[in-house]
Amino acid sequence: MNKDTFTIGFMLFALFFGAGNLIYPPTLGIDAGTAYWTAIIGFIITGVGLPILAVTAISFVKNDARELSDHVHPLFGLIFTSIIYLAIAPFFGIPRAATVAYEMSIEPFTNESSPIPLFIFTVIFFVLVFLFSINPSKMVDQIGQYLTPILLIAIIGLSIGSFLTLDTALTTPTEKYQNGPFFTGFMEGYLTMDAIAALAFGILVVNAFKERGITTRNALVKSTLKAGAIAGISLIVVYSSLGWIGSKMAINGEFTNGGEILSRAASIIFGNFGTLLLGCIVILACFTTSIGLVVASGEFFSKTTKIPYKWVILTVTILSFLIANQGLNTIINYSVPVLVFIYPITIVLILLTFLDRLFGGAKAVYRGAVLLTAVFSLYDGLTAFGFKLQAMTKYMEVLPFFSLGLGWVVPAIVGGLIGLFVDKWRS
Template structure:
């Protein structure tokens, strides 16, 4: 396998991760962090870039991707949890959200605004192209890594270079949450990209691409995955820092409701209508590559786990469902999907952590179950609260947990669950855990 193949796989992974949200969140952080920008963006990069790349590395350590990670808890849990993950980041949320953002920022400014008819026509064309591109996953590295990603890079570079010469705004005093704890606030903001969950799906795409290029040794797969991940990490880090810096300059230009509005205003200030077109190209490419990656990941997962369904049949179903949900509108999609992601994210994080440290306790299923169960209890509470359900009976306990104010209340329960599982494992036959080792 040639070195350039590793670079192209890294480019592909960058494009798969880099959706519209990855443009918007750093800009919002830059505006709010102001003069505290650097510690805030460093925290953001650690979780927004570090966690996804670590997750890809974790996937490379197992043979069957996310299903094997979750299978160390229980085989039935593996099927249910992993299916929910793929459906959430795929047709039920991730893909429709990206399609909507692509329409709102890339097409609507040129067609008289956001309308149901405009969205319908756009999504018809958009998902036909997603379906066609997803039909041949073996060509994904060539299509995305060699062609679409460089175009995306060039468009982003044009935006960034213009910001250094054409934007005169100055960084403002930081907002309240960034004035006292800029690093930790940026650290938590990095979770919003949700890329650590997406990495559970994208990791297997990287491994598949490596195997198609003749890499078969488990150690070499891990090594090459880490190399490709470093290429991705370098690209994401550079883009986040530069895009976030635009936010700091735009803070003195006015008040904006979202990161997308900041970017649109910045592009208009720099280049006028050409700037609006540039933003449109960036967002459309970012959304399209993410949707293709998620469609391929879902197609490969479900066709492999449920062999009665072919890959083509699965991606047909994925694109049809994604098309239908996309036309509900962005606000509706976010309203029902965010609570699910709030529930899933901590569980995904602890599974990745356990993958790296599991060899120290022979991947005991009891430790996995203890950690995941108590993590799930807390994250379920957070998800139900996000959904708007009254949880007053549990609120005093959950909110008193350490780190609860940062939505990290699950950390201590996870440690307690792991300790309980470790104790239980002493009373069980050691052979029980052998099935769960790599």
């Protein structure tokens, strides 16, 4: 591997490693207890494996993530890809990153319930994000060569301190991790948003390699896999470390989110310096992710609407700023149902991209698999939003894996097989 591959791989790691990646592994660790390693493996599959597959899938196409969903129908491709970019950028992903950065780096030092500190912080945060996002071609070097090494050093420092300092025994798993901790961890991986964010980040990786003279499809796929491996290994190490910190914190009080767990752990390990160190980690992680999301969504919507790139990223930044000031809990409450709905569809599209040659790229296969997946994931999304669908629930409960939150799996397979049958029948 050459220097460019490492630079792009580290950029990809930094883009993935944002708000959700910080706050969910510690929560998993403290809840899973003695079932930690089983749970974290499930988390890694959806939090690392799927995103790397998604980035690689983008290297198969010529332009962006829309081409993957265009296999179903061009109109579906436009709508679904737009929903993905809106979800990971101005509506959920970027605002969540900004509010997590504030709550874990600034709020511990304010002792105020006033919204003014958050307002001032987000003004500064988003002005800097906008300035870094104006020139996408420089982003790779800015993040890959400078910001990511600082971020990794800070995380390594916190992790080493935790292994040397936190030596309490693991506790009994909470109720949701007592049965099927692997699948619970698998579902928790959804909340990082990384599999859908990867559809946006993938084109940034591909373009970065193209700018360095790699243009053939096979070379792009191989280079993307290598960069993905670097990012993936880094993420696995970091997730495992953060989750392990959480698993050791159960006797140190009750916590409402992963941010509180890490803040308390950092304080125990390093005192006030630990709080500052964690603040550095959080701000860098959320800042780099926000830049990547602004750039990716800006390039997509600029290409789609023909509006100049700088006006698109200005709009995305302003929307993100306004939503960030609604607070972290509000953002999380509204994002979970949307993620529960779009994640299964995204997973199916990614897997079909790799299986495409087996069924000759038949659109009927894509349509059948995605249609049935969407029907059942919509039910899950509405349920997560709080709708009572008791009339449907008794039928849904008979589906394999329904209790694990994976009731869409068998319908997706059946839909794909029906599509394959229809395609063969037509021909």
